[in-house]
């Protein structure tokens with residue numbers, strides 16, 4: 020079945036075909052490791068993971084590369100403000116290297132907890148300074164860059180295609196940027212962006228720095244993704260992902276510098292993820308609605324429930340996070356996990372349901388549709404439970420709900436006694452008592468099913 024993806028570049032759904040046969044090259048903008056990973060980030064990486072797992076499910080070999088930004092990302096994406104890592108170091112009284120290490124580990128632990136598969140390559144920006152310098156040199160040679168006392172800039176006016184991804188004209192960018200504090204009087208156009216920051220002025224004490232043809236300094240944030248994507252995947256890649264906030268600046272800049280340096284198309288399909296809001300508001304530390312994996316665990320919720328929650332909404336639509344919706348997703352997740360755990364593992368996968376599930380995913384990763392196939396399978400009385408379980412295990416290659424790992428349900432001694440009492444009450448047609456006992460079992464966290472053989476817990 021052919022996968023259709025919404026390509027930001029063409030602003031339309033396109034049938035996905037990789038450049039080379041069965042191999043898919045995919046680059047995902049990774050985290051800037053200066054603070055805790057929160058559920059907003061989790062949504063983005065689960066989105067990448069679903070895309071990657073779907074491609075694998077369809078039979079492609081996916082080479083997935085992700086960067087870890089540990090240098091050069093300023094507090095404003097358009098190169099103004101302070102370096103995020105330096106800011107983090109100052110706040111915590113640690114070195115920038117320690118900050119990067121700590122938050123990289125935190126990020127990776129979060130990803131493991133929500134079953135986001137590790138990319139084939141995860142690599143730090145600071146390990147690719149040479150590739151960035153080389154790319155910058157190519158841009159200088161070809162006349163796309165200029166140097167000031169403070170930095171090396173990409174000259175956006177030299178690129179006739181600049182702005183095509185976001186559909187913004189350069190003249191509109193100038194107007195948009197009119198309130199920008201002019202930090203470098205030699206910068207020619209407000210949309211010009213830094214390829215290399217010199218260790219002068221406000222950056223004279225910058226901790227991370229390397230020698231370069233433009234003096235001691237550090238790379239701009241945008242150049243890192245181009246350099247790393249090309250280094251691992253070649254000049255042209257199939258898919259590039261990121262948050263929608265990256266469209267107008269970061270990705271526009273990535274395209275400009277990559278295509279001007281190589282003369283080749285940089286990315287064939289641009290996939291962008293929408294935001295997650297919390298209780299109707301943007302997530303922020305100051306509002307106290309910035310949630311991490313520990314907050315989720317503290318509420319007794321399995322972090323994997325976030326995957327199910329995210330999948331209920333298209334990756335292209337904003338998602339409003341509430342604890343109620345996550346708790347509801349957790350209940351559904353537990354139901355699925357317990358169902359599979361109680362079945363024997365010798366069922367037959369339903370091809371009909373796999374086809375429906377795949378059809379949902381192939382519709383621009385319509386995960387809500389794919390989930391609806393999960394629920395109709397569960398409710399289908401024509402399919403044996405053991406075959407349902409086998410089919411769910413097949414789906415789990417994409418869902419990532421950990422259905423293979425869940426141990427069969429353990430029923431406590433207390434619950435066993437309640438079940439015996441309840442079956443006796445039902446035999447005696449004492450419905451009031453039977454209902455009371457059911458409520459007690461529900462309170463213990465079991466799902467209570469009435470079957471011809473009596474009460475069954477799930």
Ligand SMILES: [Zn+2]
Pocket residue numbers: 047048049244269
């Ligand atoms: Zn990037």
